[in-house]
Amino acid sequence: MNILAIDTSGPVAGVCILQGGEIAYEAAAVNKLTHSVNLMPMVEEALSRAGIDIADIDLYAAVVGPGSFTGVRIGVSAIKGMAHGAGKPCIGIDALEALASSVCMTDAMICPIQDARAGQVYGAAFTQGMPPVRVLDNMAEKLPDYLTKVLTITPADQKLCFIGDGVKPFKAAIEQELGDRAIFAPAHLAYLRPSAAAMLAWHKKEEACDYLSLMPMYLRAPQAERMRQSKLEAEKA
Template identity: 30%
Template sequence: MATILNIETATKNCSVSIAKDGVTLVLQELNDGNYSHAEKLHPFIQQVVEEAKISFNDIDAVAVSKGPGSYTGLRIGVSAAKGLCFAFDKPLISIETLYSLAHKATVDNGVIVPMLDARRMEVYAAVYDSNFNQLREIKAEVIDENSFQEYLSEGKVYFLGDGTEKCKEVITHENAVFIDSKHPSAKEMAQLSYDKYKKNDIEDVAYFEPFYLKDFVVTPEKKR
């Protein structure tokens, strides 16, 4: 038996859930097109705990989406998760963002490519089979007409995530299927975090850092 607080802030979707034994009990999320995590995350955490009719001491672990994704979003989510773990002496569980996103796709065959928007024609992407076994590591890559050809030539490839918007006009292979599911959610984290909890697959709260994949780059302001 385990009650887990799940936090997902890697994209514009600010998402929090309370799950028990892998089943989501309460979900609170907002994607208004902006990064509103700084204002919304802590109220959402308080709301899901209250709606689940539990206290923070009743939570057995805190799970957080580890990235890749928005540098600021990940930093806010991880900081909140670590703060709760320190305050209430709870274990910290991390979930790969793309792995969680892949679980929005339910397919019988082919491969799943979750992708998150990066800069210009670049995405963060990974490749999984229909059983969610990872076939290729996570990469930051520029998308062109030759992207994922080795998988497209063998069968259906299911693309999902907010990175797909820039790919639809470029990846035109007949085996390409674009799923209208754009953002990872704390809902899909429920079973994944429970699976890790049962294996005691936890992080060192003091030293855990998000998986940014790329260094944070500050774009200098243009001179007028």
Template identity: 30%
Template sequence: MSFILNIETATKNCSVSIAEKGKTMVCSELAEEGYSHAEKLHVFIEEVIAKAGITVQDLAAIAVSQGPGSYTGLRIGVSAAKGLCFALNIPLIAVDTLQTLASQANVSDGKIIPMLDARRMEVYSAVFNSDLTIQRATEAQIIDENSFKEYTGKIYFVGDCAEKCKTVLTAENFVFLEDIKYPSAQAMSKISFDKYQKSDTVDVAYFEPYYLKDFIITAPSKKA
């Protein structure tokens, strides 16, 4: 059996699923402002494995969200995935976070633009066709009133940026699917299985998340 454990921790949503041949069997997730990934992730992993009625030895691979997203969230997810892959000697699959988010939009036409908040008016975004083929690769961009106007037809926006972007992105063909806020491990199932079938895996030892922007640690200011 091709059981795959999917781990999504790139945003405020800590999400884990077990899938068999690309179909989600069980999913546990929680989105909190305080980022509870460190406390919840391993609990959720144990929970979904138990609910699926399998053991870790039944897993064929581990899939993890590769980013872009939260530095800390991605580190936690990737570290857990690597540890399991090393212990079980199974492959690691990296899944594009924005592709997972885009796949949650059930549309048959137009373009899907997943956006994740990168503070102020900056977002991480990509552009997908309705069949989830990539139209424009992931970028960090500043949103203004001219953003995405080069695309015609219906443009569907998903992600956690609706509140700050819908007052700026006001073209008639723009549609915000506000109920699709965070990527979910449930939506990773088909993507990870397709990659597994193609042996599209990454090196467990050397894989690093796709942060998109450099993570900078700022030293505390010294008082005079």
């Protein structure tokens, strides 16, 4: 089975091709161009390097969030279009689950966190496995509220391993709250690897759907909508 996986949910655009459960090609890029400009040339390069044609792809995978609203829409729309054109199935990949899958050989509670801005994180909790075993659903919360929820399901003697781009801005606060119970994944794992998304697609291929069923995962309303709602509430007050 050939799988094409893409991630545009964060600042790094990524593409991976999996062949028979093994990585045939992987690339990620950060530059001044938008994901909408970068993505299709990256897909074309991936196919060329893997030595296959778009018609050879059996399953299309997109990271559906949580993450950048615009970025997620770009990736989901691209995969929906390719899957529709090819008449092939697609699958949505949870960004937090993909981050958690990058942590291995640990007994710690795996806590993927992304910087959701406005003092919030997108977070969840997993134990190790492939796919990771979910123990806490995705959420958008202030860091203290997220940590409280994680601690309620974590044994007192278990460490917590944090991974994701939320580590850098919130590391000091996490250490202050958890002390030596907090451990952190290497910095190079802060951003989701497209191969992690591709491997999850391989392991969860039975969950594939048609292009019409592939939808973005938003944990909160876009900023413009939140500002509009706040304005309406202020006018009513």
